[in-house]
Amino acid sequence: MSEFLTKSRARNVFYGGSIFFVVVFVALTAQSHRHIVDKATAGMPLTDEVVLGKHVWERNSCINCHTLHGEGAYFAPEVGNVMTRWGVLDDPEGAYEMLDGWMAAQPSGIEGRRQMPHFEITEEEMRGLAEFLRWADQTDTQNWPPNDAG
Amino acid sequence: MKYQSQKVAYAYFLAAMALFGIQVLGGLLLGWIYVSPNTLSEVLPFNIVRMIHTNALIVWLLLGFFGAAYYLVPEESEREIFSVKLAYIQLAILVVGTLGAVGSYLVGIHGGREFLEQPLWVKFGILVAAVIFLVNVSLTFLAGRKTAITNILMMGLWLLCLLWIFAFINPDNLSLDKMYWWMVVHLWVEATWELVMAAILGFLMLKLTGVDREVIEKWLYIIVATALFSGILGTGHHFYWIGTPGYWQWIGSIFSTFEVVPFFAMMSFAFVMVWKGRKNHPNKAALLWSLGSSTVAFFGAGVWGFLHTLHGVNFYTHGTQITAAHGHLAFYGAYVALNLAMFTYAMPILRGRDPYNQVLNMASFWLMTGGMAFMTFTLTFAGTIQTHMQRIVGDYFMDVQDQLGLFYLMRFGSGIAVVLGALLFIYSMLVVRREVVKPGPVAVPGE
Numbered sequence: 001m002s003e004f005l006t007k008s009r010a011r012n013v014f015y016g017g018s019i020f021f022v023v024v025f026v027a028l029t030a031q032s033h034r035h036i037v038d039k040a041t042a043g044m045p046l047t048d049e050v051v052l053g054k055h056v057w058e059r060n061s062c063i064n065c066h067t068l069h070g071e072g073a074y075f076a077p078e079v080g081n082v083m084t085r086w087g088v089l090d091d092p093e094g095a096y097e098m099l100d101g102w103m104a105a106q107p108s109g110i111e112g113r114r115q116m117p118h119f120e121i122t123e124e125e126m127r128g129l130a131e132f133l134r135w136a137d138q139t140d141t142q143n144w145p146p147n148d149a150g
Numbered sequence: 151m152k153y154q155s156q157k158v159a160y161a162y163f164l165a166a167m168a169l170f171g172i173q174v175l176g177g178l179l180l181g182w183i184y185v186s187p188n189t190l191s192e193v194l195p196f197n198i199v200r201m202i203h204t205n206a207l208i209v210w211l212l213l214g215f216f217g218a219a220y221y222l223v224p225e226e227s228e229r230e231i232f233s234v235k236l237a238y239i240q241l242a243i244l245v246v247g248t249l250g251a252v253g254s255y256l257v258g259i260h261g262g263r264e265f266l267e268q269p270l271w272v273k274f275g276i277l278v279a280a281v282i283f284l285v286n287v288s289l290t291f292l293a294g295r296k297t298a299i300t301n302i303l304m305m306g307l308w309l310l311c312l313l314w315i316f317a318f319i320n321p322d323n324l325s326l327d328k329m330y331w332w333m334v335v336h337l338w339v340e341a342t343w344e345l346v347m348a349a350i351l352g353f354l355m356l357k358l359t360g361v362d363r364e365v366i367e368k369w370l371y372i373i374v375a376t377a378l379f380s381g382i383l384g385t386g387h388h389f390y391w392i393g394t395p396g397y398w399q400w401i402g403s404i405f406s407t408f409e410v411v412p413f414f415a416m417m418s419f420a421f422v423m424v425w426k427g428r429k430n431h432p433n434k435a436a437l438l439w440s441l442g443s444s445t446v447a448f449f450g451a452g453v454w455g456f457l458h459t460l461h462g463v464n465f466y467t468h469g470t471q472i473t474a475a476h477g478h479l480a481f482y483g484a485y486v487a488l489n490l491a492m493f494t495y496a497m498p499i500l501r502g503r504d505p506y507n508q509v510l511n512m513a514s515f516w517l518m519t520g521g522m523a524f525m526t527f528t529l530t531f532a533g534t535i536q537t538h539m540q541r542i543v544g545d546y547f548m549d550v551q552d553q554l555g556l557f558y559l560m561r562f563g564s565g566i567a568v569v570l571g572a573l574l575f576i577y578s579m580l581v582v583r584r585e586v587v588k589p590g591p592v593a594v595p596g597e
Contacts, residue, residue, distance in 0.1 A: 058262020064197030070469030
């Protein structure tokens with residue numbers, strides 16, 4: 001093997017092969033981009049309200065306790081399907097009220113219980129956050145999570 | 151130390167070790183919040199501490215890589231660094247940016263993409279620092295001798311800096327956001343960082359074992375080829391459930407199975423080189439960390455990664471404590487231990503005082519590695535129970551978490567061992583001046 005696979009051959013295999021895989025990856029990524037926009041997230045329009053909600057989600061760093069589509073911090077429940085769990089997936093007003101009520105009750109202060117902080121969120125922002133979570137819940141995630149528990 | 155400018159690495163390593171201390175202390179606090187959730191819940195909530203824990207880790211590993219490059223490139227290129235001043239300016243920008251980021255996290259100003267929470271001005275600072283770094287090492291590299299080690303190191307560093315561009319791209323569409331987010335996160339740790347790791351490991355093997363450069367460099371090209379061939383399409387294992395097409399389930403499963411190969415190769419490489427070399431290098435601690443790093447990386451990244459990477463398994467384990475278990479051991483083995491190997495090798499030379507205390511350093515290796523292994527086991531058991539109760543039976547998240555208290559308590563215990571190990575490491579690097587155990591007489595090898 002050592003005679004056939006010289007250092008320069010190994011180097012050429014490395015460079016050539018890497019370029020090949022980069023090209024394949026870029027092509028698949030472009031196709032996935034189209035798939036996400038046209039199919040997977042087409043269930044509900046990406047309104048200004050949803051975008052506002054995403055910014056609220058980011059500004060308060062919810063991802064560093066919760067998971068969203070399974071990605072995040074594993075310290076608090078999955079929220080990619082929270083609107084399904086609450087039974088308000090198709091009810092914007094109900095979604096807002098549930099979320100607003102839940103957030104207003106935090107932190108619970110119960111001893112030995114994980115505490116969700118208090119967040120300063122206006123009504124408009126809270127409606128946006130509820131719409132964002134409804135929007136995320138309608139994404140085609142290949143049937144993940146396995147059940148409503150998330 | 152052959153070249154005066156290598157000395158800049160010392161400042162990088164010091165900054166890296168300071169952040170390492172902050173990172174593990176943050177981790178210990180997080181572990182305690184799992185045990186006693188009301189701790190600091192109003193002043194310093196979990197999400198803020200976690201940002202500090204993960205960001206400090208990433209920045210100190212990068213500082214370690216940059217320092218390693220400044221140490222290694224002059225020696226390989228056989229010339230001084232292009233500009234020592236630029237290297238210090240780069241470090242100053244990174245330190246100011248890091249302190250600024252931590253400060254703004256503490257007052258509640260941060261972004262919301264995991265690991266990329268840095269305020270925009272810090273992100274730009276990192277970009278500027280990266281450009282300075284690339285200019286500085288590239289000019290050194292281009293003017294001097296080119297070796298496979300520096301070729302691969304430069305390629306890894308260039309690509310990882312270029313991928314940082316994706317930190318600025320945040321689409322309004324959550325699924326697109328997630329897809330492009332992985333271009334930084336996955337293509338760093340499972341592609342470009344592996345090139346940096348292989349190059350540094352190759353350099354250490356060259357210095358510590360005395361094996362012929364030709365042999366080492368051929369191995370290196372094979373290792374990095376398997377790393378990129380598997381790692382690039384291996385990104386697919388993050389595209390199972392975020393709104394991306396279903397074909398990623400097969401591409402991700404197949405290519406991330408191959409991701410075990412480069413880690414197995416790096417482990418084999420390290421052991422074969424040590425066996426072949428038979429050089430009696432006095433820095434035993436650096437050798438221990440090098441072998442330990444490649445071995446733990448194989449288990450953490452290779453075995454624990456494979457454990458939950460097949461899409462049929464990941465459907466149930468995704469986003470549970472299994473992920474946390476894998477993340478901790480993989481990062482520790484592949485990147486923490488590798489950086490500590492480089493520090494252990496270079497620091498005595500940079501400070502002009504070898505031999506130095508190796509016994510305490512080696513003790514810190516076993517303390518930290520033992521702690522991380524135990525942490526990985528407890529989280530794996532916790533994750534297994536969580537997967538069953540939550541994903542199969544369908545119990546609610548918090549009900550399940552309430553059943554896992556014992557594992558989180560044991561995890562906290564293992565965290566104490568890791569923190570003690572880390573502090574012992576820093577102490578043995580910076581404070582101790584004399585060996586605590588006298589080395590035995592060198593035996594004459596019998597025929």
